[in-house]
Amino acid sequence: DTEVTQTPKHLVMGMTNKKSLKCEQHMGHRAMYWYKQKAKKPPELMFVYSYEKLSINESVPSRFSPECPNSSLLNLHLHALQPEDSALYLCASSRTSGMISYNEQFFGPGTRLTVL
Amino acid sequence: DQQVKQNSPSLSVQEGRISILNCDYTNSMFDYFLWYKKYPAEGPTFLISISSIKDKNEDGRFTVFLNKSAKHLSLHIVPSQPGDSAVYFCAALYGGSQGNLIFGKGTKLSVKP
Numbered sequence: 001d002t003e004v005t006q007t008p009k010h011l012v013m014g015m016t017n018k019k020s021l022k023c024e025q026h027m028g029h030r031a032m033y034w035y036k037q038k039a040k041k042p043p044e045l046m047f048v049y050s051y052e053k054l055s056i057n058e059s060v061p062s063r064f065s066p067e068c069p070n071s072s073l074l075n076l077h078l079h080a081l082q083p084e085d086s087a088l089y090l091c092a093s094s095r096t097s098g099m100i101s102y103n104e105q106f107f108g109p110g111t112r113l114t115v116l
Numbered sequence: 117d118q119q120v121k122q123n124s125p126s127l128s129v130q131e132g133r134i135s136i137l138n139c140d141y142t143n144s145m146f147d148y149f150l151w152y153k154k155y156p157a158e159g160p161t162f163l164i165s166i167s168s169i170k171d172k173n174e175d176g177r178f179t180v181f182l183n184k185s186a187k188h189l190s191l192h193i194v195p196s197q198p199g200d201s202a203v204y205f206c207a208a209l210y211g212g213s214q215g216n217l218i219f220g221k222g223t224k225l226s227v228k229p
Contacts, residue, residue: 042219055214107159
């Protein structure tokens, strides 16, 4: 299995809603990532988990709350989002986040989020 | 300030010809570089990578060249095929960055039959 899966594919939510994005991989990767991509822009890193511990938080607002329940799963909990948070949210995984030789990150298809 | 730059937003090439996508970087700490391909409504797909200890890496139709002194890399696709039409992102990181990939803005490649 060489796939990163993300659910849901699309999500529309109001500014007062609470929702979660889910990501799963079964490649034995121990690093997982959340990226945000706005239209016509490159992906921007939000969070990195290494061995289920948060190792990077790129100054992301607290209305985004990541969670890594185990080595295969990564969640992104959303609460009180703003319309400007509408974007494609990408999950990725790699063998480790430290060893340079293994940093090919494999991406999921993304969740297209719209905040009304 | 952009650390990874792809100065050509788009490139159009005839099928069977060579496609050359360029990327420049400013951070001399970067020591690993990757190319990703992205179709609309899909996540980026890893294509090929190169470590800073090499100046060339080849995988089938795809070759990446690295010129460290110029802080420049390029992706060559030979021969180009219509299925190669996509947005290509150059990305870079350094050993202590814990996987913090820095992406360029992408170049949209169109391969015409």
